[in-house]
Amino acid sequence: MAKTIREINDKIKNNKAVVFTAEEIIPFIKQKGYKKAAEEVDVVTTGTFSPMCSSGAFLNVGHPSPRMRMQKAWLNGVAAYGGFAACDIYIGATQIPDEDPANKIYPGSFEYGGGHIIEDLIAGKDVFLRATSYGTDCYPRKELETYIDLKDLNQAYLVNPRNAYQNYNVAVNLSSGVIYTYLGVLQPNMGNVNFSCAGQLSPLLNDPYYKTIGIGTRIFLGGGIGYVIWEGTQHNPTAVRSENGVPSEGAGTLSVIGDMKKMSTRYIKGVSMLGYGASLAVGIGMPIPIVDEEMIEFVSVRDEDIYAPVVDYSSAYPKRESKIVAKVNYRDLRSGTVKILGENVQAASISSYPVAREIAETLKTWIQNGTFTLTEKVASIPGVESGQTFKPLEIRPERG
Amino acid sequence: MKSVISKNIMLHYPKEHTEKPIISNLIKRYDLTVNISRARIGQDEEGIMVIEVSGKKQNLDAGLNYLKEIGVTFKPVSMVVLMVDEKCTHCSACTVICPSDALTIEDRNTMMVSFIQDKCIACGLCIPACPYHAMEMHE
Structure with missing residues (x-):
């Protein structure tokens, strides 16, 4: 028996919606079976909290007097992009201060960057803006130095081009020296294995073919409300999938937007990855409407059903070689020890499962309280049928 | 008789020292007792070692001086x-x-x-x- 989003929303508004998190639904489906569970359940909530480097914020700081069109701008010494109309800047999560020694003293600590500025703004802190320009008749100011804070900005919203990766590489280091990566510190000779995915709680792993999540989907973003605005960069619906339809490598991504003024530093945090750089950890939760039995089958996915490729980050990854060391599942990864090439390797997560769970729980509460209703997607993001792939850059010094 | 004193210290090994018999030298040359409580040292990598080192004061001072001279830094484990x-x-x-x-x-x-x-x-x-x-x- 199929349900419409409208019918589910009517139930939400009357506080009658039956909502489970993507974890809680697993034993429920086991007990009830697909058919009965699909009839009884209206929404399943998902969550993820992890460094998501392709994130950033548009800020409109208002017009100073005299006016200025900022050509170059820095927030607490971190370069923001000002190539827009006057007073709009974009601060990217991985940008570091101009004077940061980066990896000159290896491994660099990357104490502060664009992600930390976004966190500081959400925390209500003053951030120092310095800007320069060439000056025009209509925008004569050439220099600006001022403190700004979130409440005084006209607009401040995250626009994250690539978030919520459907699945992700699992990193090991097969070399004989320690390496520092965006998946954390990797000890030599496969001393540890690091991963970054919420597994059974992860949004796109519960809607593997993007049937309900699409452009216009209302989501939990950073503690506030956000929306899916497009497929994410590197979106790859034709990635390798297991028999259950779940991708066993990177696959889908989403581009999202949301108002920073409604966000919380509990779910938006600056990140410092030793020897790698600065980033932003983003908390995302998405509701999966149980419109039919197929959707309940999708949300029944468990950690043990989701496989990810183990990749050597000392050689194969930096050289862009496609070879993988093994495939492992998230139940084994989350157990803390996983067998790779016959060896037991200690596993650690870069994403936070407890916070992912908290986000799914929070979204569930919002829906149960009637404060968060579901949206019908306006358009789909490319699926398997699109044939869309994730192309590499082939360097060509000559014009084609 | 001079009494034996002991110190808990954390050694920081620069990578060029990880293969030298530093602990052995502390014991043989300076007549010190060394109890290694934790260590993390690999070939050609920086390493750390937490030790309890004990002996007569003059020997202890000389042993710690030896560490300083060869470039192994250390700090008391009071942090x-x-x-x-x-x-x-x-x-x-x-x-x-x-x-x-x-x-x-x-x-x-x-x-x-x-x-x-x-x-x-x-x-x-x-x-x-x-x-x-x-x-x-x-x-």
């Missing part, structure tokens, strides 16, 4: 590492860095990272490895 609860996101990145299992997930259902102070050797490796600056070193 304490603390976890700032509100900053920890329980990601678990630190659990594979901590050499003494002081940072660990005890309950695989909650997946919460625990910091067991008694197991901490104050080596400080977790401090730069935490992406959220949740680990701090204090006097």
